[in-house]
Amino acid sequence: MGQFIRGASAENALARLESVETLADLQSITEALRDQYGVDHMVYHWVNSDGEQFGCGTYPQAWVTRYLDQGYLRIDPVIKGCYQRFHPVDWKRLDWSGKAVRMFLQDARAHGLGHQGYSVPIRGPNGQFALFTVNHSCTDAEWETFSQMHRRDLIMLAHDFNHAALRLEPGRTPREATPLSPRELEALTLLALGYNRAQAANALSISEHTLRVYIESARHKLGAQNTTHAVARAMQRGIIVV
Template identity: 35%
Template sequence: MNETADARLFAALSEIQNATDGEAIEKLLDHLIAFYGLKSAAYLGTGIARAPDAEPYLAVTYSPDWVERYKDQRYAEIDPVIVMGLRRLLPLDWSEFGRLEGKQVTLFGEAGEFGLGRRGLSIPVHGRQGDRGLLSITSDLGESEWECEKRIYMRDFQVLATHIHDRVRRLEGLAPQPAHLSPRELECLEWIAQGKTAWECAAILGLSQHTVRCYLESARHKLDAISNTHAVSIAHRTGLLFQTL
């Protein structure tokens, strides 16, 4: 990923961290559309409110008319984006739905009329306290362009989904469970944050490259991170990194 793309990602992460309410989350989704040339974006969160019978959290860039229509028709009960997406561990491309039937055909036909893109991707997030999140984005790109877009930005989308979910959890009062990293895990992450490779970290710390990779893998696991970049971002946001510098 080039420097400009990295700057775009970290600008988005900073905006997420500074979000103070639902309106800020929706503005963030608007900015993601502009950043990545998307058609629409939506975030759905379940199990994140203090009240057990609370409605799912929803932030969207859709028109109010479409949101009202969606609720009136109770499309959530048959929408494969939700039915399949919340059960998944890996990102779900909407092309995986297969043949749509009955009311689902109507749902996606109307979605297009209300401005949703022809292609979609949903990224699930599974929290440690039973909470779940789903970031869904759509695009009007052609098939080959869409596949290229996913290859380039899939990491961004997964990182952003995790951070949006974490921020909404905090806004809704669901306390995070802090991770505890060992001194060696923190050392490795600190050098990664400064742009060093695993090989360079090993040379600096006097460890084997295999050992450094094991420390980084352990840190990613503890932080629920999908990459070293993601782990650095989470550790920095939660105050684990640079707190002694």
């Protein structure tokens, strides 16, 4: 295993992260950090199921392509595990059972990924979700030492990468150009809680017709196809809390 260099050497990269201007800059920083920390791979990427992709890192291009083509986003236990956690997670603590998952793992190994991993979930406004991951091949004990030693560094790195990414891709954030009105939010919230329109209208002490107007306008503002879609988008963007 490479030498695990301490925080001080990461300061350069931290400083560079704050003034990143292009995705290529971000990419070169992941490579520099990978070398500084002496690990096999370091990756930052946005997690979107809708095909949009944003990320950088040192995974082989073949693996990135395959990952997307195969729809591994929906299989990868790292995604699922991090989605339900706040704190960074060691890959060993995830659930790797299941046929599809085992095949995924095998495929990952075949593409040169190490069996040790440590991933930091990051959440931004409007339901943004991203991951910052370090990947390596070494013994469990060595990995434990590494991850414990650099845990805080990695959290800060994840934070800085996300900050840089949000600066580079402002188009992802200001989707809420038309914010929902209080009544619209209330309406969607009740629907998300399982109320039907009659019940929701009753709960808000308004007519069902009025409720429909709210749902309709919320749907238009959210660019949603139907009520379920509107509720899903509102939840995804974090503008309603259930």
